[in-house]
Amino acid sequence: MFTIKTLRLSGLLFLVLTVAVSCNSSDDETGLFIEPEFYKLGEFTADGITVAAYSEVPLAMGYHHIFFEVHEDEVLVERPEIIFTPIMHMEHHSHASPHQAPPDKRDPDIGLFRGWAIFTMPSGMMGNWEMAVTVHDPETPGRDIDGVIEVEIAESAMVRSFLADSGERYVLTLVQPDDPQTGLNDLVVALHHRETMMHFPPVTGATFAFEPWMPSMDHGSNNNVEPVHESEGFYHGKVNFNMTGDWELRFDIHQGDEHLGNVDFAIDF
Numbered sequence: 001m002f003t004i005k006t007l008r009l010s011g012l013l014f015l016v017l018t019v020a021v022s023c024n025s026s027d028d029e030t031g032l033f034i035e036p037e038f039y040k041l042g043e044f045t046a047d048g049i050t051v052a053a054y055s056e057v058p059l060a061m062g063y064h065h066i067f068f069e070v071h072e073d074e075v076l077v078e079r080p081e082i083i084f085t086p087i088m089h090m091e092h093h094s095h096a097s098p099h100q101a102p103p104d105k106r107d108p109d110i111g112l113f114r115g116w117a118i119f120t121m122p123s124g125m126m127g128n129w130e131m132a133v134t135v136h137d138p139e140t141p142g143r144d145i146d147g148v149i150e151v152e153i154a155e156s157a158m159v160r161s162f163l164a165d166s167g168e169r170y171v172l173t174l175v176q177p178d179d180p181q182t183g184l185n186d187l188v189v190a191l192h193h194r195e196t197m198m199h200f201p202p203v204t205g206a207t208f209a210f211e212p213w214m215p216s217m218d219h220g221s222n223n224n225v226e227p228v229h230e231s232e233g234f235y236h237g238k239v240n241f242n243m244t245g246d247w248e249l250r251f252d253i254h255q256g257d258e259h260l261g262n263v264d265f266a267i268d269f
């Protein structure tokens with residue numbers, strides 16, 4: 001079974017890659033400032049405009065901030081409209097996943113445009129992921145820049161796709177904790193409905209019964225807080241790990257009178 005230890009491993013890999021990224025950026029003649037600890041996913045240039053994408057760690061199944069930079073002739077493009085769609089090409093079909101485009105202002109702390117994506121499957125035998133990106137520069141009406149950045153998605157246990165009793169498919173993502181500690185942890189889950197292969201609107205009216213359970217010792221914990229909706233399909237609560245070890249986060253999900261499903265995440269730390 002894949003556990004959060006996979007994420008720790010990504011952390012180690014990240015350290016190694018940071019060095020590689022730093023070396024690359026010294027070759028970069030643009031002189032643009034990029035947070036050196038970011039992981040470069042890729043870039044493309046079309047019609048003189050260069051679009052680069054970054055993440056905080058190498059991508060795995062689950063929720064990730066995706067950062068974009070846009071420049072033309074070494075000059076940053078102000079207030080571009082950036083639209084992107086994560087797409088997985090599988091043998092017989094393609095599908096997207098939940099995501100949100102960045103606003104047209106740079107994140108003030110980072111100086112990049114920040115959106116997010118949830119990757120629902122790993123790259124590999126099943127298929128390959130890319131981000132289809134369109135950039136519209138409002139200073140040049142009618143000029144849209146299109147490109148594709150291929151991304152590699154590692155396996156993780158942070159996403160569950162499940163069928164409701166109605167036959168509809170949903171995606172539940174464990175956003176937090178991504179680095180569990182003994183004691184009280186922030187708990188964040190995101191719930192999306194697969195309306196079509198390309199459209200995953202957030203589910204904003206769900207209720208969660210939530211219980212952490214340690215199967216090997218057959219006990220739970222107290223002081224947990226069931227996640228409640230905060231915004232855009234993201235639900236916030238608390239999870240209490242009263243010891244380290246193998247935990248299951250057990251969710252029983254309803255929407256009104258409808259039972260959507262029972263979803264468990266395994267965490268081992």
Ligand SMILES: [Cu+2]
Nearest residue numbers: 088090121127
């Ligand atoms: Cu897929």
